[in-house]
Amino acid sequence: MLACTYSSHNATPSITEQKIPVANTAVGQLLVKVHASAINPIDHVTHKGTHYFLFNFKWPRTFGFDFAGIVEEADDDQMFKKGDRVFGQIAGLPQRGTGTVANYIVVSKKYCVKIPENISFIQASAMPLVSITAFNALKLCGISTNSDTNKKTRVLVTGGAGGVGSQAIQMAKNIFNASFVVTTASSGKKETLCKTLGADMVIDYKTKKFEMELLCEGEDDKKFDAIVDCTGEAWKCIKLLKKGGGMCSITTGPTIEAMRIWLNGAGADPNDGAPSIAFGVQSFIENGCGGSLINYFAGGSGLQKACINQGASFHHLIGAPAENGVLNQIALYLKEGKLKPVIDKVFAFNDSADAIQYQKGGRCAGKVIIEIIKDP
Numbered sequence: 001m002l003a004c005t006y007s008s009h010n011a012t013p014s015i016t017e018q019k020i021p022v023a024n025t026a027v028g029q030l031l032v033k034v035h036a037s038a039i040n041p042i043d044h045v046t047h048k049g050t051h052y053f054l055f056n057f058k059w060p061r062t063f064g065f066d067f068a069g070i071v072e073e074a075d076d077d078q079m080f081k082k083g084d085r086v087f088g089q090i091a092g093l094p095q096r097g098t099g100t101v102a103n104y105i106v107v108s109k110k111y112c113v114k115i116p117e118n119i120s121f122i123q124a125s126a127m128p129l130v131s132i133t134a135f136n137a138l139k140l141c142g143i144s145t146n147s148d149t150n151k152k153t154r155v156l157v158t159g160g161a162g163g164v165g166s167q168a169i170q171m172a173k174n175i176f177n178a179s180f181v182v183t184t185a186s187s188g189k190k191e192t193l194c195k196t197l198g199a200d201m202v203i204d205y206k207t208k209k210f211e212m213e214l215l216c217e218g219e220d221d222k223k224f225d226a227i228v229d230c231t232g233e234a235w236k237c238i239k240l241l242k243k244g245g246g247m248c249s250i251t252t253g254p255t256i257e258a259m260r261i262w263l264n265g266a267g268a269d270p271n272d273g274a275p276s277i278a279f280g281v282q283s284f285i286e287n288g289c290g291g292s293l294i295n296y297f298a299g300g301s302g303l304q305k306a307c308i309n310q311g312a313s314f315h316h317l318i319g320a321p322a323e324n325g326v327l328n329q330i331a332l333y334l335k336e337g338k339l340k341p342v343i344d345k346v347f348a349f350n351d352s353a354d355a356i357q358y359q360k361g362g363r364c365a366g367k368v369i370i371e372i373i374k375d376p
């Protein structure tokens with residue numbers, strides 16, 4: 001098989017031939033011929049080696065969390081069969097044999113969902129990591145998908161033109177039935193994009209301070225029920241939270257709770273192809289002292305306290321739990337047109353290094369896709 005790999009952290013990515021058995025998938029696994037894959041900011045974080053002391057990786061590591069492709073081999077339980085079009089996000093962090101910028105992957109069935117007929121491989125690959133993250137972040141804020149037209153739900157999403165923000169705006173409006181959605185983005189093309197996705201108000205973050213524009217001391221009904229921070233600006237948002245509201249940051253202040261969920265959950269199960277946790281890490285994180293230290297130095301406890309003082313709650317989300325429950329829901333929303341993939345640029349497999357570099361620039365409107373096999 002061919003994969004876009006790096007031989008050590010920070011090394012230049014290149015397409016290499018990998019001697020990984022692409023047949024004989026175990027029970028519960030699928031062999032998927034990948035047609036398209038997406039690049040996320042977390043690819044750069046893993047490439048730079050941020051998690052090197054937490055896990056034992058199989059080298060060379062491969063880029064990519066998101067995939068869309070066709071089942072080549074399946075086990076006998078009929079949940080999936082050869083020829084099914086599927087998409088998903090792998091378990092944990094990518095390594096040799098599991099990264100999705102490759103022409104084949106072996107993946108646990110629990111991370112795969114059938115692609116709706118109206119959606120292409122490129123569109124499907126743009127969805128898993130960002131849409132699961134956006135959905136879980138909005139839920140952690142405490143708002144619900146149950147339609148209650150009497151309740152006026154106000155949502156703020158920072159960074160609305162990014163991969164996660166562009167899904168969070170659509171979800172807030174079309175799935176969580178928000179009555180008013182505000183976002184931050186630069187003016188021009190990105191402002192227009194956010195409005196098309198459903199934002200009622202877009203604040204140009206380059207010329208205005210959104211926290212000042214939205215500040216309304218004493219007027220609780222003008223504050224927000226839910227705030228999703230995609231830009232590392234959680235501290236600026238605290239005064240904007242309604243009493244009883246919730247904020248979820250995917251960038252600032254990891255809390256020990258979020259870290260434990262990430263490490264113990266789908267994020268790190270070697271049976272699903274994820275790298276194993278390095279010796280001592282789990283016990284340190286489970287340990288009360290270790291937990292308090294992390295909570296303090298990572299900033300999560302400070303944000304939690306500040307939000308509680310405001311009568312609200314703070315949550316942090318690390319690594320979308322990828323099991324197919326949420327993704328099944330996402331597939332349904334795609335089919336119904338409630339969610340649309342937002343794609344900035346598509347690169348050919350041979351140009352994977354350019355795609356990775358382009359995403360790293362941080363200026364994308366939605367997703368950067370690598371087309372592994374060109375659609376006819």
Ligand SMILES: NC(=O)c1ccc[n+]([C@@H]2O[C@H](COP(=O)([O-])OP(=O)(O)OC[C@H]3O[C@@H](n4cnc5c(N)ncnc54)[C@H](OP(=O)(O)O)[C@@H]3O)[C@@H](O)[C@H]2O)c1
Nearest residue numbers: 041159161162163164184186205250317318319362363364
């Ligand atoms: N914890 C998790 O589970 C999780 C999951 C996914 C992502 N993340 C993190 O969340 C962040 C967002 O991810 P993403 O995939 O959405 O990133 P992305 O697609 O790379 O975001 C790029 C977009 O963000 C906009 N932007 C940058 N700074 C901004 C600001 N201060 N205010 C408003 N817009 C701004 C840029 O617009 P301009 O070009 O106009 O600047 C660009 O359109 C990243 O840091 C990522 O690592 C965390």
